[in-house]
Amino acid sequence: MDDHNDAGFPSETADWITKPFSRFLKIEAAAGGLLLMAVLLALALANSPWQEAFLGFWETPIGLTFGSLDFTRSLRHWINDGLMTLFFFVLSLELKREIVLGELRNPRQAALPFAGAVGGMVVPVSLFLAMMYGQPGMHGWGTVMATDTAFVIGCLALFGRRIPPTLRLFLLSLAIFDDVGAILVVAFGYGEALNWSALGLGLLGIGIVATASRLGIRSIPVYFFMGAAVWLCFDASGVHATIAGVILGLMTPTRIWVSDIRLRVILGRVLAAPNGEHRQRDVAGHHDLRQAGRALTESLSPVERLEMMLHPWVGFAIMPIFALANAGITISGAGFGQPVSLAIIVGLVLGKPIGVLGFSWLAVRSGLAVLAPGLSWPFIIAGSFLTGIGFTMSLFIAGLAFNWPVLNAAKLGILSGSALSAMLGVALLIWLTLRRT
Structure with missing residues (x-):
């Protein structure tokens, strides 16, 4: 091996930008495979003789009680509202790093995935509302908004270098944008009656975090303690607690x-x-x-250090656990003919690609956005179908919006719509890559 490589070349600014992005993609691709295994396991157990024990396990109450303060929640609640906060925290870290240091620091290049994300929320929601108008379950329109980052990157990983790197950046940025948009909708659209005292304490906690950063306090454990306190305040406020992860992630400094x-x-x-x-x-x-x-x-900047520390835990532990807790549905108990299932399938399979492609085209046509080098419209069309893989956030929102048995039908629609979107997107990418060879 070359001695110079043993000694190590001096790092360049470009390395600091591209290496974390490459590491993020590799973890997401591997996590996508593990996530798929967790989904299949959950489906198998939910339709097996152990169905009752498996589904009941996630309803186990866990927590503490201090006088009138009760922090007892089901195991599923701690997973969906607690562990998933770290998922949104890591997504926010990646979004901030890309906007401040990465390719998205160019406003016209950032405008393309942002426009696609907006279209990928507006159009499917509109289709869902049109199909569900006046029917039970109309409140669950948020289930068709977001894109599952791990599954999308996992699908792209099948093609290696045969697809443009800019397509990965476009879809990753779009997925992060609409995941953040979806969690904002969750925080305010699927929250409970507001407890203004708890909300005020949560905002005060965010102010303390910002002050500590300005004073130069750099201990990560200290910030995790303050973040946990902020999460508890938001959890008690009626605003969905996972918004704490988004806010704290976007507040994390990018300066070394x-x-x-x-x-x-x-x-x-x-x-x-x-x-x-x-x-x-x-x-x-x-x-x-x-x-x-x-x-x-x-x-290393705090953004990069926290991403390196937490991303493997999120990809290889939190996401599979979330899938096990939420993907288990009894297939015999839900039918494709139910309105909510059909509305979700249409929203994901048709609404997402129409919205992403349409709004992206309008953004480029109007001059607000530009296509990145190597990114063509045929690849955007193929990628827009992959954005219909709404698994993680769709299940997350469905759990908030629906009650049994509508929830079971909604989950069936989510899994079916996500699978159809993946097959269509992968099939188009196969066709495009074969044409290039």
């Missing part, structure tokens, strides 16, 4: 604390120290080593 020049100076001081056993008893030497370790950590 230790510059490359300062890092080289600190490391140079350590390397220049004499070798030998006497150095093990050298107080100054130990101080330099501790300072070098901290400098290495702080040479």
Whole structure:
């Protein structure tokens, strides 16, 4: 191997932008496969002799009670409202990094996935409302809004380098935009009666987090403690608690604390120290080593450090657990002929691609947005069908909007619509990549 590679080349700004994005895509692609396995397992158990035990397990009450304060929730609630907060936190970190440091810092390039995300929410919701007008379940229009990031990236991973990298960026950015849009709708459209005192405490907690950041407090455990306090306040306020993850993610700084020049100076001081056993008893030497370790950590921005820390946990633990807790439906108990199932399928399979493609075309046509290099309309058409994979957020919102047995029918529509969207999008990409060879 080349000695220069062993020593390591100096990092460039472009590496800091592209490497985290590449790492994010790899984790999402692998997580998509694990997520699919969790879905199939949940479906199998929900339609097996262990059905009652499996479905009842997620309703197990867990929590604490302090006098009049009751923090007892079902296991499914802690997963959907607690663990999923970390999911939205990581999505917000990725969105902020792309807007501040990545390709989306160009407003006209960011406008294309943003316009597609808006269309991918407006059109399917309109179709859903038109089909469900005056019927029970109309309140569940949010189920057709969002795109599942892991499954979409997993589908794109099947094609490797045969598809333009800009298509991955477009779909990832679009999925993050409409996931954030969906959680804002959840926070205010599917919340409960507001507890203004708890909401005020939550906003005060956010203000304390911002103040701590301005004062230079850099301890991640301290911020996790404050974030947990903010989450509890939002959970008690009636606003959906996962909004705390979105807000705190967007507040996370992207600026590094230790510059490359300062890092080289600190490391140079350590390397220049004499070798030998006497150095093990050298107080100054130990101080330099501790300072070098901290400098290495702080040479990454908080956004990148938190993404590296949490993204694998979200992709390989939280998302599969969420799928196990929410994807289990009894197939015999729900029919495709129910209005809510059909409305969701139409919204995901037709509404999402029509909205994404239509609004993207209007944005480019009006001059508000530009196509990224290598990204063509045929690939956007194929990718727009993949945006109909609404699994995670669709199930999340369905659990808030519907009651049994409508919930079961809605879940069937979500799984069917997501599967059809995936098959159509993958089939079009196969056709396009074969044409290019």
